[in-house]
Amino acid sequence: MSEDIILATDDLTKEFAGFVAVNGVTLRVKRGSIHALIGPNGAGKTTCFNLLTKFLQPTRGKITFNGNDITGLAPADIAQLGLVRSFQISAVFPHLTLRENVRVALQRKRGGSFDFWRSKNVLSEFDDRAMSLLEGVGLKQYSHLTAVELPYGRKRALELATTIALDPEMLLLDEPTAGMGHEDIDRVAALIKSVSANRTVLMVEHNLNVVATLSDTITVLTRGRVLAEGDYKTVSNHPEVKEAYMGVGHA
Numbered sequence: 476m477s478e479d480i481i482l483a484t485d486d487l488t489k490e491f492a493g494f495v496a497v498n499g500v501t502l503r504v505k506r507g508s509i510h511a512l513i514g515p516n517g518a519g520k521t522t523c524f525n526l527l528t529k530f531l532q533p534t535r536g537k538i539t540f541n542g543n544d545i546t547g548l549a550p551a552d553i554a555q556l557g558l559v560r561s562f563q564i565s566a567v568f569p570h571l572t573l574r575e576n577v578r579v580a581l582q583r584k585r586g587g588s589f590d591f592w593r594s595k596n597v598l599s600e601f602d603d604r605a606m607s608l609l610e611g612v613g614l615k616q617y618s619h620l621t622a623v624e625l626p627y628g629r630k631r632a633l634e635l636a637t638t639i640a641l642d643p644e645m646l647l648l649d650e651p652t653a654g655m656g657h658e659d660i661d662r663v664a665a666l667i668k669s670v671s672a673n674r675t676v677l678m679v680e681h682n683l684n685v686v687a688t689l690s691d692t693i694t695v696l697t698r699g700r701v702l703a704e705g706d707y708k709t710v711s712n713h714p715e716v717k718e719a720y721m722g723v724g725h726a
């Protein structure tokens with residue numbers, strides 16, 4: 476039964492000086508799915524996310540990845556296991572070109588983190604792969620630019636490319652479309668869809684259109700607890716969700 480579940484939490488709880496930000500959350504993320512964590516401001520989404528990526532230690536509860544208890548591990552350890560958080564671990568170097576940025580990520584994945592002086596063959600292999608990753612996120616024609624020269628939306632696309640270069644089994648995306656205009660949102664949503672083909676994605680996302688379009692499963696949090704779970708139709712018809720969340724600014 477449990478072989479379909481890649482990431483699970485049991486009774487995940489985080490207290491800050493007596494305030495319970497995440498309260499007994501049980502999650503089951505299915506392998507190969509896109510799973511969204513949504514909820515109104517202050518619901519505990521970011522805290523929950525930080526617990527999953529080990530940026531915070533839980534007060535109580537357990538996190539399991541691929542059947543292994545990862546509750547006590549450090550962020551770098553879980554990245555090694557194939558659970559990678561985008562936009563954090565995959566830092567972008569502002570003064571390297573896009574191609575160099577992706578190449579560094581590819582080299583990191585290979586192990587020897589900064590072995591730039593490998594044989595020409597290996598380097599050109601990395602270059603080819605870097606270009607194809609850039610093509611995948613619509614940045615091929617900008618490969619010679621430095622990251623700092625990119626507009627915001629395209630920078631997020633680059634971050635996604637550097638994350639995919641690490642070839643994670645599961646990707647955690649923290650508000651992937653935050654601060655973007657329509658065009659960038661559509662592009663990043665399409666990207667998330669395409670990178671989800673062979674992997675699992677868990678994302679915190681505020682944009683409900685993106686959530687509705689992409690997610691197989693949605694968990695709604697309010698006040699640190701799971702209020703509802705299911706596909707978009709199920710959760711958007713849930714009376715308490717309507718009241719707590721959907722009613723606000725969404726038809």
Ligand SMILES: Nc1ncnc2c1ncn2[C@@H]1O[C@H](COP(=O)(O)OP(=O)(O)OP(=O)(O)O)[C@@H](O)[C@H]1O
Binds near residue numbers: 515518519520
């Ligand atoms: N380090 C902290 N110390 C004390 N309280 C905190 C801390 N981090 C978060 N909180 C509180 O925990 C609650 C949940 O916050 P969290 O940021 O997880 O919510 P969220 O759902 O991500 O909200 P938003 O959508 O606004 O980002 C909030 O009331 C917040 O004030």
